Amino acid sequence: xxxxxxxxxxxxxxxxxxxxxxxxxxxxxxxxxxxxxxxxxxxxxxxxxxxxxxxxxxxxxxxxxxxxxxxxxxxxxxxxxxxxxxxxxxxxxxxxxxxxxxxxxxxxxxxxxxxxxxxxxxxxxxxxxxxxxxxxxxxxxxxxxxxxxxxxxxxxxxxxxxxxxxxxxxxxxxxxxxxxxxxxxxxxxxxxxxxxxxxxxxxxxxxxxxxxxxxxxxxxxxxxxxxxxxxxxxxxxxxxxxxxxxxxxxxxxxxxxxxxxxxxxxxxxxxxxxxxxxxxxxxxxxxxxxxxxxxxxxxxxxxxxxxxxxxxxxxxxxxxxxxxxxxxxxxxxxxxxxxxxxxxxxxxxxxxxxxxxxxxxxxx
Amino acid sequence: xxxxxxxxxxxxxxxxxxxxxxxxxxxxxxxxxxxxxxxxxxxxxxxxxxxxxxxxxxxxxxxxxxxxxxxxxxxxxxxxxxxxxxxxxxxxxxxxxxxxxxxxxxxxxxxxxxxxxxxxxxxxxxxxxxxxxxxxxxxxxxxxxxxxxxxxxxxxxxxxxxxxxxxxxxxxxxxxxxxxxxxxxxxxxxxxxxxxxxxxxxxxxxxxxxxxxxxxxxxxxxxxxxxxxxxxxxxxxxxxxxxxxxxxxxxxxxxxxxxxxxxxxxxxxxxxxxxxxxxxxxxxxxxxxxxxxxxxxxxxxx
Numbered sequence: 001x002x003x004x005x006x007x008x009x010x011x012x013x014x015x016x017x018x019x020x021x022x023x024x025x026x027x028x029x030x031x032x033x034x035x036x037x038x039x040x041x042x043x044x045x046x047x048x049x050x051x052x053x054x055x056x057x058x059x060x061x062x063x064x065x066x067x068x069x070x071x072x073x074x075x076x077x078x079x080x081x082x083x084x085x086x087x088x089x090x091x092x093x094x095x096x097x098x099x100x101x102x103x104x105x106x107x108x109x110x111x112x113x114x115x116x117x118x119x120x121x122x123x124x125x126x127x128x129x130x131x132x133x134x135x136x137x138x139x140x141x142x143x144x145x146x147x148x149x150x151x152x153x154x155x156x157x158x159x160x161x162x163x164x165x166x167x168x169x170x171x172x173x174x175x176x177x178x179x180x181x182x183x184x185x186x187x188x189x190x191x192x193x194x195x196x197x198x199x200x201x202x203x204x205x206x207x208x209x210x211x212x213x214x215x216x217x218x219x220x221x222x223x224x225x226x227x228x229x230x231x232x233x234x235x236x237x238x239x240x241x242x243x244x245x246x247x248x249x250x251x252x253x254x255x256x257x258x259x260x261x262x263x264x265x266x267x268x269x270x271x272x273x274x275x276x277x278x279x280x281x282x283x284x285x286x287x288x289x290x291x292x293x294x295x296x297x298x299x300x301x302x303x304x305x306x307x308x309x310x311x312x313x314x315x316x317x318x319x320x321x322x323x324x325x326x327x328x329x330x331x332x333x334x335x336x337x338x339x340x341x342x343x344x345x346x347x348x349x350x351x352x353x354x355x356x357x358x359x360x361x362x363x364x
Numbered sequence: 365x366x367x368x369x370x371x372x373x374x375x376x377x378x379x380x381x382x383x384x385x386x387x388x389x390x391x392x393x394x395x396x397x398x399x400x401x402x403x404x405x406x407x408x409x410x411x412x413x414x415x416x417x418x419x420x421x422x423x424x425x426x427x428x429x430x431x432x433x434x435x436x437x438x439x440x441x442x443x444x445x446x447x448x449x450x451x452x453x454x455x456x457x458x459x460x461x462x463x464x465x466x467x468x469x470x471x472x473x474x475x476x477x478x479x480x481x482x483x484x485x486x487x488x489x490x491x492x493x494x495x496x497x498x499x500x501x502x503x504x505x506x507x508x509x510x511x512x513x514x515x516x517x518x519x520x521x522x523x524x525x526x527x528x529x530x531x532x533x534x535x536x537x538x539x540x541x542x543x544x545x546x547x548x549x550x551x552x553x554x555x556x557x558x559x560x561x562x563x564x565x566x567x568x569x570x571x572x573x574x575x576x577x578x579x580x581x582x583x584x585x586x587x588x589x590x591x592x593x594x595x596x597x598x599x600x601x602x603x604x605x606x607x608x609x610x611x612x613x614x615x616x617x618x619x620x621x622x623x624x625x626x627x628x629x630x631x632x633x634x635x636x637x638x639x640x641x642x643x644x645x646x647x648x649x650x651x652x653x654x655x656x657x658x659x660x661x662x663x664x665x666x
Contacts, residue, residue: 034442053601053614065438068604072438081614083602097517098601222627225440229629248441249629 034070037334041326042074049077050319056083056090056103058223059189059242060303063125063341064103067331071323080323084223088186088210094119094306100320102306105188106210107285114306120359121284121304122352124328125341126275128266129193129299130246131254132228134237135159135174141254142167142263145298148256149201151178151238154215159236167257174236181230181239184220186210192301193240196289200259200298240299243271244340258298259290270297271342284351310360317361328352416645423642426635432643436604436621436636443632447621447640449606454617454647457521457600458590460610461528465589466582468529469536476537477544478566490541496534504530505595512599519601521615527595532585539581543574572664579659586655587648593619618644 054064061084068080085093087104094102095113107121108114131148133141143151147163150156156163159173183190187210195208206212214220219234221227227239228249238254243266246253255263264270274288274296288300305324311317332343344352386394426445434446472489480486508527513519547570555565571578601614602624618640625637 051613055601062439062441065440069438069442079605081601081603081605083614096514098513098519225628225630229627232629245629 034066034073035334036073037067037070037326037330039330041322041330042071045071045075045078045322045326047077048075048319048322050315051079052100052316052319052323053081054083054090054101054103054305055085055093055099056306057087057105057188057303058084058225059087059105059127059129059187059301060103060125060341061224062242062244062248062339063332063336064327066335066339067327070331070335071326078319078323080319086183086185086223087188087191091306100311100316101308101324103303104306105301105303106191108306118309119306120309120355122307122324122328122355123280123284123286123302123304123344123348124324125332125336125343126271126288126300126302127341128243128271128274128297129189129196129240129301130243130251130266131238131240131256131299132231132246132251133254134231134235135176135252136235138171138173139252140168140171141252142257143254144257145197145200146203149197149204152180152182152197152214152218153204153206154180154217155203167263176236179230179234179237180215180218181221181227181234181237182214182218183211183224183227184222187223188303189224189240189242189301192289193299196299200290242301242340243267247340256298258294258296259292260294260296262294264295264297266297266299268337268340268342270295271300272345273297274300275302275342275345275348280348280351284355286348307356307359309358311362314362317359321356321359321361325353325356419638419641419645422635422638423640426639427642431639435606436616437632438604440625440628440630440633443635445636445639447618447636447643449603450616450618450621450640451643451647452606452608453521453524453600453603453615454590454619454644456608456610457524457596457615457617458528458586460522460525461532461589462582462586464525464529465532465585466536469533469585470540470578470582472533472537473540473544474566474571477541478562478570489537493534493537496530497538500594501527501531501592502594502598505598508595508599518612519599519614520609520611521600521607522610524596524600524615524617525610527599528589528592531592531595532589535585535588536582539584540574540578543577543581544570546577547573572662575659575663579655583652583655586651590617590644590648590651591619593623596620597623618647 061082064082068082071078071080082103087106090102091104091108091112091114093099108119131143135141143164144167147156147167150163157178158175159178160175165173190212191208191210194206194212197204198208206214219230221230224241224245228241228245228251231237231239231251232249246266253266255265257263273293274291277291277293277296278286278288280286285304286302288302290298291300307320307324311320328344328349336343431445431447432451433448436446436449437444476486476490480489504527507530508523512523512526551569551573552565555569560568596617597620600616603614603616607613607615621640622637622644625633625640628634
């Protein structure tokens with residue numbers, strides 16, 4: 001008997017919930033359809049079968065995910081999964097053989113379980129690391145590297161501090177406590193951001209790495225979107241996230257004084273200006289931080305994919321090379337700019353493609 | 365308010381209200397205590413009702429057939445359905461974990477209560493099971509990551525099942541043993557006196573008598589496993605497409621998807637997280653009902 005009554009109660013609850021969902025509330029509409037890629041690289045990708053997996057940086061995640069979703073529409077035999085676990089965790093998984101390629105914003109270090117010579121860097125896109133603030137009433141904010149360093153290491157605790165107001169003449173800044181939001185996980189975004197401060201601000205003391213010893217009053221968020229979430233939720237907060245997330249969420253982005261002495265806000269053009277003045281090294285890395293150009297946004301970060309120099313499994317190797325070739329060319333042209341990422345200049349692409357040609361797919 | 369039976373000289377039961385005899389001070393104390401208890405219950409019920417209500421309200425908006433079957437959108441920023449891979453993943457990973465943990469746990473508990481009793485081995489097992497109950501789930505995840513995932517170089521659904529089975533096992537053992545202990549010894553003695561052997565007594569007398577309780581314990585373990593996030597994130601990886609295979613390729617579960625999506629600042633992702641939470645609650649619900657029906661058929665106590 002009790003069972004029957006229990007079942008009756010459950011049935012009523014469930015049907016009530018489903019009924020409630022059926023009428024009244026309309027389902028969220030899908031936004032614009034995903035763009036369909038086209039071109040010779042896309043045609044190649046359609047021919048290649050395989051199931052490959054990558055993990056790593058969350059900085060370019062929005063671009064990679066949109067590209068993967070786009071590719072899925074046309075290349076039915078090729079299944080690609082990218083998991084945004086953070087640069088450090090991505091390199092570790094790659095080194096342990098858990099993924100076929102990795103995404104990283106920072107270079108492979110001594111702590112990573114990846115032997116030199118077994119992998120290649122492939123630069124994919126670049127983007128500004130936006131300094132985002134939540135200050136009701138303030139839409140324009142200019143920050144010097146020194147003020148930025150002071151804020152993030154806790155020397156400057158309130159928004160009306162002279163170090164901030166000095167570069168914002170005529171702007172009324174509130175007497176409000178600054179809440180610092182930073183990454184909790186090992187992050188290439190953190191590494192590029194702190195390396196920039198280390199280079200550009202004399203007063204920065206925390207060094208530059210995937211994680212640094214943040215002051216205890218700072219708040220940690222998971223991945224770029226977690227930091228963005230803290231900034232959205234907290235009045236008086238400041239944080240650093242990729243430009244794509246910041247723009248999509250409509251966050252207020254600060255203009256940062258670059259090496260030429262101009263205050264530049266993050267944008268795709270300012271990102272490209274920073275890349276244009278940086279040199280590609282032998283191993284296909286480059287350093288657009290604190291770039292010299294007058295229009296360059298100073299906190300511009302590269303992002304790379306790590307691919308193996310040789311793949312034991314021919315199917316996997318061919319799938320990775322085909323996918324990455326497509327990603328840096330037609331995918332970058334189709335998706336990157338809309339999502340806030342800057343496609344790389346031609347000389348970078350040429351180098352990336354020739355590096356991909358050298359990957360041994362079927363050793364023996 | 366309260367009524368008790370009081371025997372009288374005449375041998376008749378006469379109902380006497382306790383309140384009639386109470387002094388005003390004691391009556392006030394009585395009312396105050398009752399009110400305090402009702403209030404405590406109400407306070408305790410508030411978060412429960414709010415959680416379920418909020419999840420049903422928010423999640424109910426998005427859950428429909430398309431939500432339960434379609435692939436997960438790659439980009440968090442996109443709105444619209446898709447939790448199919450997570451529904452499939454939750455079902456097969458939890459089912460495989462239950463298939464490993466529940467029989468093993470019940471058999472272990474039978475050994476502890478019917479055979480081992482207080483000998484040294486049984487006491488050790490009991491102690492270890494208690495310790496294991498308190499081990500944080502992420503530790504199980506790391507354990508499986510090291511001994512299984514790193515060895516086979518792939519994050520799979522089965523690795524998730526192993527981690528969940530490790531979590532479920534001590535719960536199943538301890539709850540089952542408690543239930544077996546509640547079965548009166550007279551039943552065992554009667555069965556033995558009728559000539560049944562110990563295994564037959566256990567199988568046909570003790571187990572059916574304890575079945576409803578064992579089922580509850582097992583369901584508790586299943587519910588806990590289905591809602592586990594940390595070990596799943598660690599050992600099963602992620603997939604956006606439905607993967608029916610336990611042994612090949614990454615997988616994902618509803619709990620992992622709730623974690624991934626709820627922390628995103630995008631509304632589409634947050635709605636998907638609510639939808640996944642709603643689905644998970646319904647799934648555990650359905651599972652409990654089925655288990656109740658099955659146990660009611662075989663039980664001897666109801």
